[in-house]
Amino acid sequence: MIDARCSCGAVVLLLPGPTNRVAACHCIACQRRTGAPFGVGAFYPADSVTISGAPKEYVRAAESGGTVRSYFCTDCGSTVYWKADNLPDMIGVAVGAIADANFPAPVKSVFERSKHVWVGIDAADVEHLQHGSFRKTSN
Structure with missing residues (x-):
């Protein structure tokens, strides 16, 4: 088991271990959610x-037409995880909240139409999408 947590530790997720379902998202909403040029989930x-803990939920419209529900700590403000209508059985966890430098790299880079021109995700095995989302695939 590994964990993901907010900055102050009030919201904690216990995870079964690393996953290969990792995506970098360059959409404007993820840029604003993270305060960075992209989010990695x-x-x-x-x-x-x-x-565990009592995160606050923020609901926003997704480009897919559905909604995304982000969960953040009411004390420190860190977004730790989210749920999207297009992935009803999945939870997206902020890789930065896992805080493991050896965590697997993204296998997808999505919403690249709003990617900052100086950002490069260049591994040969990364799928690049102008739109899109991270669909459920086998682990």
């Missing part, structure tokens, strides 16, 4: 994640 089946 690790995706897990929701029933494999244990959540």
Whole structure:
């Protein structure tokens, strides 16, 4: 088991371990959510994640037409995880909240139409999409 947590430790997720379902997202909403040029999320089946603490939920419209629900700590403000209508059985976890320099790299780079021109995600095995999302695939 590994964990993901907010800056102050009030919100903690217990995860079954590393996953290969990792995506870098360059959409404007992720840029604003993270305060960075892109967000990186690790995706897990929701029933494999244990959540402790009392995060606040923020709901926004997704480009897909559905909604994304982000969960953040009410004390320190860190976004730790999110749920998207297009992935109802999955939880996206902020890779930065896992804080493991050896965590697997992204296998997808999505919404590259709004990617900052100086950002490069150049590994040969990364799928690059102008739109899109991280769909559920086998682990």
